[in-house]
Amino acid sequence: MASTTGTEVLTGNGPRKILSNSIDLKPGDFSSIPILDLSLAFSEDLTARKKCAEELFDACTRVGFFYIKNHGVPEQVISECFASGREFFDLELSEKMKIYIKDSENFKGYTPLLGENTDPTGRGDLHEGFDIGYDYSSEGKNQMEGVNRWPEALPGIKEPVTTYFDHMVTLGKKLFQLFALSLDLEEGYFDNMVSGKGGVMRLLHYPPQKEEGLDMTQLGIGAHSDYECFTVLAQQQGVEALQVLNATGEWVSAVPLEDTFVVNVGDSMARWTNDLYLSTIHRAINRTGVRRYSVPFFFGVDYETTIEVLESCTSESRPPKYQPINAGQYIKQRLNETY
Numbered sequence: 013m014a015s016t017t018g019t020e021v022l023t024g025n026g027p028r029k030i031l032s033n034s035i036d037l038k039p040g041d042f043s044s045i046p047i048l049d050l051s052l053a054f055s056e057d058l059t060a061r062k063k064c065a066e067e068l069f070d071a072c073t074r075v076g077f078f079y080i081k082n083h084g085v086p087e088q089v090i091s092e093c094f095a096s097g098r099e100f101f102d103l104e105l106s107e108k109m110k111i112y113i114k115d116s117e118n119f120k121g122y123t124p125l126l127g128e129n130t131d132p133t134g135r136g137d138l139h140e141g142f143d144i145g146y147d148y149s150s151e152g153k154n155q156m157e158g159v160n161r162w163p164e165a166l167p168g169i170k171e172p173v174t175t176y177f178d179h180m181v182t183l184g185k186k187l188f189q190l191f192a193l194s195l196d197l198e199e200g201y202f203d204n205m206v207s208g209k210g211g212v213m214r215l216l217h218y219p220p221q222k223e224e225g226l227d228m229t230q231l232g233i234g235a236h237s238d239y240e241c242f243t244v245l246a247q248q249q250g251v252e253a254l255q256v257l258n259a260t261g262e263w264v265s266a267v268p269l270e271d272t273f274v275v276n277v278g279d280s281m282a283r284w285t286n287d288l289y290l291s292t293i294h295r296a297i298n299r300t301g302v303r304r305y306s307v308p309f310f311f312g313v314d315y316e317t318t319i320e321v322l323e324s325c326t327s328e329s330r331p332p333k334y335q336p337i338n339a340g341q342y343i344k345q346r347l348n349e350t351y
């Protein structure tokens with residue numbers, strides 16, 4: 013099983029070895045997380061888009077994480093979403109608990125501190141969260157579909173949070189096209205599987221953890237890999253907490269870089285690509301002494317899609333490692349293991 017004191021993390025695709033459990037970071041190593049300039053991806057010129065796709069291929073096969081700049085999401089949209097997050101988490105616990113995630117059939121709403129356990133041998137995650145997804149007007153046919161739940165006491169946050177969500181869907185669709193190009197597929201290969209309904213967005217708040225006697229079984233978020241195809245994460249500037257397990261087994265800090273998002277490959281993409289693309293293990297520890305806010309958007313294919321290993325990622329010596337699986341069932345099963 014997963015362990016922060018042992019050497020393995022259990023992911024939905026099987027156990028993964030971690031070589032080092034040190035919380036000490038290798039200084040300077042964060043530069044090994046590549047930065048992709050998305051202005052190439054938005055170019056009219058296919059050659060430029062392919063160049064960007066090549067960089068994405070390199071990042072996904074070597075690191076599993078990369079920063080994106082020139083992503084096209086206006087700064088104001090991002091800062092207003094962060095402001096909404098701060099307002100939400102400042103509410104009384106009793107207000108937030110009115111939309112407790114466990115009272116929802118489809119994982120929407122509020123998760124209190126320690127309400128989640130990303131690493132099953134840990135003692136809970138030291139963050140609180142607020143989850144939304146595509147807003148179905150009523151319960152949908154798939155288990156993951158349903159309505160979003162907003163805090164009664166703060167009706168004003170719906171608009172900025174939804175605006176951010178919509179921008180993320182646009183960006184995510186663009187990234188899916190880049191993923192397709194990088195895998196030698198038609199640019200539009202995933203288009204009809206990504207209406208934008210198969211995504212989950214979280215507002216997260218990590219209170220500061222004590223520097224002294226840091227309890228490694230209770231981190232901001234324990235060592236884990238993500239479940240969907242890829243994650244686009246907005247980090248608060250100046251507050252460092254996210255750590256990424258690099259190829260040599262050391263924890264590398266994903267320092268917040270101005271005007272960027274952090275993107276990482278998730279387990280669903282690892283399945284599509286037969287593990288060619290690395291669903292890299294990561295965790296967050298807030299030892300800065302100040303509150304930290306972040307906003308991950310987990311981008312997946314629509315829930316009715318069958319995720320199956322792409323032919324371009326198999327060969328005689330590399331047969332498919334995974335059976336086809338329904339995307340919605342896979343995600344729901346992973347979430348059930350976490351809450």
Ligand SMILES: O=C(O)CCC(=O)C(=O)O
Pocket residue numbers: 214216233238245247253254294295296306307308
């Ligand atoms: O907040 C962060 O930096 C990372 C969050 C994360 O890894 C997750 O929610 O899966």
Ligand SMILES: [Fe+2]
Pocket residue numbers: 236237238294
């Ligand atoms: Fe994650």
